[in-house]
Amino acid sequence: xxxxxxxxxxxxxxxxxxxxxxxxxxxxxxxxxxxxxxxxxxxxxxxxxxxxxxxxxxxxxxxxxxxxxxxxxxxxxxxxxxxxxxxxxxxxxxxxxxxxxxxxxxxxxxxxxxxxxxxxxxxxxxxxxxxxxxxxxxxxxxxxxxxxxxxxxxxxxxxxxxxxxxxxxxxxxxxxxxxxxxxxxxxxxxxxxxxxxxxxxxxxxxxxxxxxxxxxxxxxxxxxxxxxxxxxxxxxxxxxxxxxxxxxxxxxxxxxxxxxxxxxxxxxxxxxxxxxxxxxxxxxxxxxxxxxxxxxxxxxxxxxxxxxxxxxxxxxxxxxxxxxxxxxxxxxxxxxxxxxxxxxxxxxxxxxxxxxxxxxxxxxxxxxxxxxxxxxxxxxxxxxxxxxxxxxxxxxxxxxxxxxxxxxxxxxxxxxxxxxxxxxxxxx
Ligand code: ATP
Ligand code: MG
Numbered sequence: 535x536x537x538x539x540x541x542x543x544x545x546x547x548x549x550x551x552x553x554x555x556x557x558x559x560x561x562x563x564x565x566x567x568x569x570x571x572x573x574x575x576x577x578x579x580x581x582x583x584x585x586x587x588x589x590x591x592x593x594x595x596x597x598x599x600x601x602x603x604x605x606x607x608x609x610x611x612x613x614x615x616x617x618x619x620x621x622x623x624x625x626x627x628x629x630x631x632x633x634x635x636x637x638x639x640x641x642x643x644x645x646x647x648x649x650x651x652x653x654x655x656x657x658x659x660x661x662x663x664x665x666x667x668x669x670x671x672x673x674x675x676x677x678x679x680x681x682x683x684x685x686x687x688x689x690x691x692x693x694x695x696x697x698x699x700x701x702x703x704x705x706x707x708x709x710x711x712x713x714x715x716x717x718x719x720x721x722x723x724x725x726x727x728x729x730x731x732x733x734x735x736x737x738x739x740x741x742x743x744x745x746x747x748x749x750x751x752x753x754x755x756x757x758x759x760x761x762x763x764x765x766x767x768x769x770x771x772x773x774x775x776x777x778x779x780x781x782x783x784x785x786x787x788x789x790x791x792x793x794x795x796x797x798x799x800x801x802x803x804x805x806x807x808x809x810x811x812x813x814x815x816x817x818x819x820x821x822x823x824x825x826x827x828x829x830x831x832x833x834x835x836x837x838x839x840x841x842x843x844x845x846x847x848x849x850x851x852x853x854x855x856x857x858x859x860x861x862x863x864x865x866x867x868x869x870x871x872x873x874x875x876x877x878x879x880x881x882x883x884x885x886x887x888x889x890x891x892x893x894x895x896x897x898x899x900x901x902x903x904x905x906x907x908x909x910x911x912x913x914x915x916x917x918x919x920x921x922x923x924x925x926x927x928x929x930x931x932x933x934x935x936x937x938x939x940x941x942x943x944x945x946x947x948x949x950x951x952x953x954x955x956x957x958x959x960x961x962x
Contacts, residue, residue: 535858535884538893542579544568545905555749557837558681560849564908566857573678573686580857580891580909581836585689587855588832589668591720592691595713601664601693606646608670612636614645617808625673639672644805644827647694651823652811658698661813661823662706666693668832680749682833683793689833695826698813700738703800703824710798710828711741718743718796721835722852724842725795726761728754743796743830747841750791757782764789793838796830843933849910850933853961858891860954861911865899865918875943876917879927879950886951888958907932912961915941931961 926940
């Protein structure tokens with residue numbers, strides 16, 4: 535695990551000039567992301583770790599419902615998009631190659647996956663299927679904003695289900711509801727699953743996974759036991775306007791900004807028909823394949839977590855998404871006994887399951903603590919002269935900046951690792 539003296543973590547005291555959203559400010563200040571152009575962002579090493587932790591959770595839950603991971607290209611022929619009527623979408627980047635062929639940069643992958651299924655699925659025995667990938671999406675967003683919350687290029691996990699009929703689609707859809715609920719719970723985000731408009735995708739039914747946060751561009755309506763996209767809520771016969779507010783069955787309805795982190799759709803035969811994805815049933819009759827489409831954005835999960843849990847000192851990661859579990863701060867310069875004690879603790883923790891970032895820089899304690907608070911790893915350990923006197927490394931839980939019982943410095947490695955493990959499990 536990295537030593538900060540050798541690691542690219544360019545923290546900043548000042549917010550970027552054009553930043554409004556909290557996650558934009560904090561992720562840049564903490565050295566997680568850097569901008570290259572409007573809606574074009576790079577993930578720096580610590581930021582990429584958080585992104586990939588979200589990816590790992592999503593992958594596990596997709597595999598658990600029988601998803602088969604694959605990879606489809608971003609650069610695609612325009613033809614399937616013409617067939618589905620989506621070539622004219624303004625967000626779609628279009629280009630030509632040197633021979634003049636029309637190409638697009640995919641903003642989603644219904645066309646690609648259905649193109650393949652049309653060739654590869656023949657009979658009812660080939661169904662059902664759950665196919666997914668993590669792939670870059672390109673979108674000419676009208677207004678890229680808020681750091682990595684709305685970019686023109688981002689990674690999405692998109693899965694697609696293929697069934698014989700509507701009942702099969704509903705089954706595959708329910709599997710996704712379960713997987714998405716578990717993904718969201720495991721990330722530690724506060725979230726709501728709400729019914730959504732079917733929108734540009736077309737289809738039979740859809741839900742959105744919404745994370746309430748200040749920079750959210752959507753609005754959700756909440757009442758005890760009720761959560762809905764505001765537009766959907768306003769159309770519901772159960773919702774009525776009373777004075778300035780709304781009410782649901784007599785209960786006050788609150789409206790909160792939220793960001794959509796995931797989106798699931800029952801598509802039906804919207805794409806299979808124009809692209810010719812059909813199968814032969816038991817009686818030899820040709821039928822269209824029933825499809826579903828399911829997206830989720832790791833970048834939005836990460837940025838929403840930053841927004842939801844930040845305090846005035848910086849980020850406070852949920853355990854599942856933190857770039858590192860433990861931020862170990864050495865106070866005191868090289869060659870001192872306190873530095874030796876910090877080095878020993880670092881070596882021991884490195885051999886454990888925990889991921890440790892070790893601040894071994896020649897910098898003052900003020901700067902080191904400020905960076906640790908900004909980066910927001912769940913636990914901070916400090917080893918300085920004071921720790922040698924007390925015999926224990928100081929331990930602080932980032933969320934709430936709560937000091938808890940120290941870690942004995944002279945304990946055997948095995949004991950230290952066990953204590954550390956217990957400590958880790960006790961962090962909420
Ligand atoms: P929005 O309404 O916010 O534009 P969308 O409906 O276009 O979202 P989908 O096409 O359903 O989004 O994409 C699925 C997921 O991909 C979203 O839930 C989100 O997590 C992510 N996503 C979509 N657009 C962006 C973007 N511009 N930048 C980052 N992530 C995005
Ligand atoms: Mg969009």
